Amino acid sequence: MLLEGLKVVEMATWVAGPGCAGIMADWGAEVIKVESPDGDATRAFYPDTAESPGNPIFSMENRGKKGVVLDIAKPEGRRALIALLRQADVFVTNVRPGSLRRMGLDYESLKDELPRLIYAAVTGYGLTGPEADVPAFDITAFWTRSGVARATIPPDQEPFPSRPGFGDHTTALATLSAVLAAVHERTATGRGRLVETSLIRAGAYAISWDLSLQLRYGQVVTAQPRDERPVPISGFFRTSDDRWVCIVPRTLDCFTNMMIAIDRPEILADERYDLPIEDLAIVREVRAMIDEAFAGMTLAEASQRLTEGDLAWAPMATLAELADSDMAQEAGCFEIVADGWGGSFRAPAAPARFPEGAPPVGRPAPKLGEHTREVLEAAGLRPDEIDALL
Incomplete structure (x- = not known):
């Protein structure tokens, strides 16, 4: 065997x-x-x-x-x-x-x-x-x-x-x-x-992934300061109970779902926020909205909203949490x-x-x-x- x-x-x-x-x-x-x-x-x-x-x-x-x-x-x-x-x-x-x-x-x-x-x-x-x-x-x-x-x-x-x-x-x-x-x-x-x-x-x-770009084009953008990153809904956000959640957009719909999750649906009707957002000042503005929203939620509340929005996300877990996780046990x-x-x-x-x-x-x-x-x-x-x- x-x-x-x-x-x-x-x-x-x-x-x-x-x-x-x-x-x-x-x-x-x-x-x-x-x-x-x-x-x-x-x-x-x-x-x-x-x-x-x-x-x-x-x-x-x-x-x-x-x-x-x-x-x-x-x-x-x-x-x-x-x-x-x-x-x-x-x-x-x-x-x-x-x-x-x-x-x-x-x-x-x-x-x-x-x-x-x-x-x-x-x-x-x-x-x-x-x-x-x-x-x-x-x-x-x-x-x-x-x-x-x-x-x-x-x-x-x-x-x-x-x-x-x-x-x-x-x-x-x-x-x-x-x-x-x-x-x-x-x-x-x-x-x-x-x-x-x-x-x-x-x-x-x-x-x-990064090395292939370096070899093909002679340069590549890798890790950047948070304030310089071009995708406003991607990355880590802190909740009111001092926990972090990581969010990665999958499709253009994710922006819509994120705005709904943070109770800012009016953003979607403003053409300044049409995708792709190329103005870094507006990227920072949107990120600040998301930061403010998560700062008013607990991890449990953020978890419910992000899951309901079908967003790809995960809490930043500790090793102790992984060790006690039913999901990790089930995953072998x-x-x-x-x-x-x-x-x-x-x-x-x-x-x-x-x-x-x-x-x-x-x-x-x-x-x-x-x-x-x-x-x-x-x-x-x-x-x-x-x-x-x-």
Whole structure:
């Protein structure tokens, strides 16, 4: 069912690589997570102990995997990894390209020995070029270097970072898509291939609505100060109970429906407000009317009026509201995951579900090296070889 029978070896830390392999684990693949003796850095967030079981950060990316510790800087550690890769369909890594080459674990070094292996390399800035080995996080490469931040943050505001893992999870999905395409191809060719994704490329794709205009015309208007925006009914408006609603017009009728919602239908008979409104002074005048109207409504009142007007809108929710939302529960946003200590907790779900049946999700993330002996025995290593590694 789904990815059951697919064997994945992951040698990656933080989020983008582990996130890709984590979704495959959710969908039934057997995923072996290879860590150094120090472990994935995300283990250090909210330490997993009997007193505080179930590190939510590490579990998010690594639930359902088997955990193996190998020191691949040593010859016996590298040999053990190769033994695992001989049995694998997919290898996911975000180790920097130069380090992989030095250890003989880059794609060129392995492709002849392991011709069926699909090798997924996740990087900051790609596998080639002078910046291939530059260290990167999603906040630096996906958010800042790609232009996403500059296109998102209005120029009258101080820059701010993206939330942790935001661009990493986009890159994880891109990597997953590419891996599954390569798996499909291999059913016909019998051969694996190199799959490459990067934070910078995922960022460029994520902002590609704006980027396509930049590439085509040499310029693009991105985030503007609120007072300079050309569509008066689009954007965020504050209610009397200090909540924000976001409104996005879909058709020309939305302007009519908005004027009715704010009790200003007389606007519709004034030709100064005929669409499109090109005079920015009139845009500001209309926006001021909308601001004043919402300032006199509670969120509940605004919700009723906007919904009755069939407008595309949403309240700016908190994470606490999302977590308590019946809608989010119905949409499948959460999973129940074992904490590895006999209990369980709610966690975010992968971004797709399969209503007609899927492998169960909920196995805990592995303790550091928890399955080393079991996995290496299955890979054919002798007990004395495993003892030496341990």
